Amino acid sequence: xxxxxxxxxxxxxxxxxxxxxxxxxxxxxxxxxxxxxxxxxxxxxxxxxxxxxxxxxxxxxxxxxxxxxxxxxxxxxxxxxxxxxxxxxxxxxxxxxxxxxxxxxxxxxxxxxxxxxxxxxxxxxxxxxxxxxxxxxxxxxxxxxxxxxxxxxxxxxxxxxxxxxxxxxxxxxxxxxxxxxxxxxxxxxxxxxxxxxxxxxxxxxxxxxxxxxxxxxxxxxxxxxxxxxxxxxxxxxxxxxxxxxxxxxxxxxxxxxxxxxxxxxxxxxxxxxxxxxxxxxxxxxxxxxxxxxxxxxxxxxxxxxxxxxxxxxxxxxxxxxxxxxxxxxxxxxxxxxxxxxxxxxxxxxxxxxxxxxxxxx
Numbered sequence: 001x002x003x004x005x006x007x008x009x010x011x012x013x014x015x016x017x018x019x020x021x022x023x024x025x026x027x028x029x030x031x032x033x034x035x036x037x038x039x040x041x042x043x044x045x046x047x048x049x050x051x052x053x054x055x056x057x058x059x060x061x062x063x064x065x066x067x068x069x070x071x072x073x074x075x076x077x078x079x080x081x082x083x084x085x086x087x088x089x090x091x092x093x094x095x096x097x098x099x100x101x102x103x104x105x106x107x108x109x110x111x112x113x114x115x116x117x118x119x120x121x122x123x124x125x126x127x128x129x130x131x132x133x134x135x136x137x138x139x140x141x142x143x144x145x146x147x148x149x150x151x152x153x154x155x156x157x158x159x160x161x162x163x164x165x166x167x168x169x170x171x172x173x174x175x176x177x178x179x180x181x182x183x184x185x186x187x188x189x190x191x192x193x194x195x196x197x198x199x200x201x202x203x204x205x206x207x208x209x210x211x212x213x214x215x216x217x218x219x220x221x222x223x224x225x226x227x228x229x230x231x232x233x234x235x236x237x238x239x240x241x242x243x244x245x246x247x248x249x250x251x252x253x254x255x256x257x258x259x260x261x262x263x264x265x266x267x268x269x270x271x272x273x274x275x276x277x278x279x280x281x282x283x284x285x286x287x288x289x290x291x292x293x294x295x296x297x298x299x300x301x302x303x304x305x306x307x308x309x310x311x312x313x314x315x316x317x318x319x320x321x322x323x324x325x326x327x328x329x330x331x332x333x334x335x336x337x338x339x340x341x342x343x344x345x346x347x348x349x350x351x352x353x354x355x356x357x358x359x360x361x
Contacts, residue, residue: 022070030088031060033336033356035138040350043318044342045142047352056089059137059338059356063100075109103181112186118179122195122212123225126249128176130262132284132295132322135176138352139322139338141299143175147266147280148303148311149227149245150175178208191217206231206241219253242270260284260297268304276304292327292334316345333359 035055037048048055065083072078083100086093094100103117133140178199186194192215199208210227228244247264261283268276282299301318303311324338339353 022068024066024068026064026066027361028062028064029060029358029360030062031058031136031356031358032056032062032088033059033137033338033354035352035354037138037350037352040342040348042342042344042347042350043144044138044320044340044350044352045144046136046140047138047340047342047350050350058087058089059336059354060134060358061085061100061136062088065100077107078105079107079113080104101177108187110187112184115181115183115185117181118177119181119183119197120177121199121208121227122183122197122210123227123245123247124176125195125212125214126223126225126247127262127264129221129223130249130251130260130282130284132260132286132297133324133338137324137336137338137340137356138354139295139297139324139340141262141282141284141297141320141322144299144301144318144320145247145262145264145280145282146175146245147264147278147301148268148276149243149264149266149278191215201231210245219255221249221251223249238271239269240271242275243267244270257285257287260286262299274306274308276307278303278307289325290327292325295322295324295326295338297322316347318342318344332361333357 033056035048035057037044037051037055039050039052041050063083063085065081068080070078081101081103082098083102084094084097085099098118101117101119103115103119105113105115107113127145128135131141131145133142135142178197180200180202181197182200183195183197192213194211194213196211197209201207206229208227208229210225212223212225214223215221225247226245228242229240230242244267245264247262249263250261251258262281264280266278266280268278279302280299282297284297285295287294298321299319303316303318320343321341322338324336326334326336328334335355335357337353337355339351342350
């Protein structure tokens with residue numbers, strides 16, 4: 001009996017040592033809001049379109065994820081992350097199942113990290129960090145900050161067929177994430193970091209490559225991002241060959257308010273005779289008030305004058321004002337109210353509001 005207890009104690013000691021060197025974390029969030037729109041025809045990103053119905057939907061993408069870390073010694077470590085997305089109002093799962101993230105990486109404390117799999121593009125970070133709403137909810141600036149780069153119309157042209165005639169969704173980018181990615185993230189040097197990534201076409205479509213440089217120290221955040229599609233030579237992808245995005249962000253935290261400036265320039269249909277250049281700018285602010293956070297943003301999309309009417313921006317300037325307030329009930333639960341107001345040439349104003357709750361774990 002004593003030998004058995006001793007053996008269990010020894011095994012427990014070894015198990016404790018192993019768990020101290022490696023770990024797996026389960027995390028997630030659920031978000032739902034009641035929303036209502038006025039049915040206007042102007043574009044209003046993530047709002048309710050022309051519907052006047054009461055709609056229950058998420059503002060922040062609900063998720064279930066797993067993160068793992070293993071200490072390899074000598075300043076080296078290995079990590080993985082897989083993240084499933086779903087809509088909690090109806091329980092429907094995203095497709096692909098691990099749509100959020102799915103990557104493995106090797107890290108060095110002094111040299112940075114190399115990752116492989118599905119991950120956010122480098123140019124996404126200056127954009128999402130500059131949206132006061134974090135690309136979430138009816139008030140968000142969101143994908144309009146791409147200025148048309150990899151809009152739904154352009155993404156669909158990246159779909160092709162294989163030798164058997166079956167449709168293959170071979171798009172290397174979903175707009176904010178890329179599959180089949182090889183990337184590098186530098187260590188943080190006095191607030192300065194860099195991120196480079198290439199999404200491989202794997203013999204079907206072209207590469208999607210990009211980088212960012214970010215600086216965050218004290219009250220300042222500044223960032224530059226770039227992304228480009230190249231070698232898209234198949235008939236279904238040639239219009240996107242050379243499409244590119246450059247974006248810039250600057251924030252300054254004054255304590256009582258954080259002003260935000262963002263600008264993007266996108267080159268669209270670069271592989272055709274009619275190449276388009278769209279521009280987008282946004283002014284935003286975050287302010288701590290009454291125990292919560294007041295959020296505001298005003299953005300304007302200025303399409304190329306040659307933009308055809310068949311594209312999502314329909315040859316018209318678009319603007320959006322977003323206002324919202326988040327109030328934390330605890331470290332894991334907050335309630336919020338948002339309103340987004342979209343305007344465009346030759347369209348009726350579109351206004352949508354939302355009241356919701358978000359819980360993280």
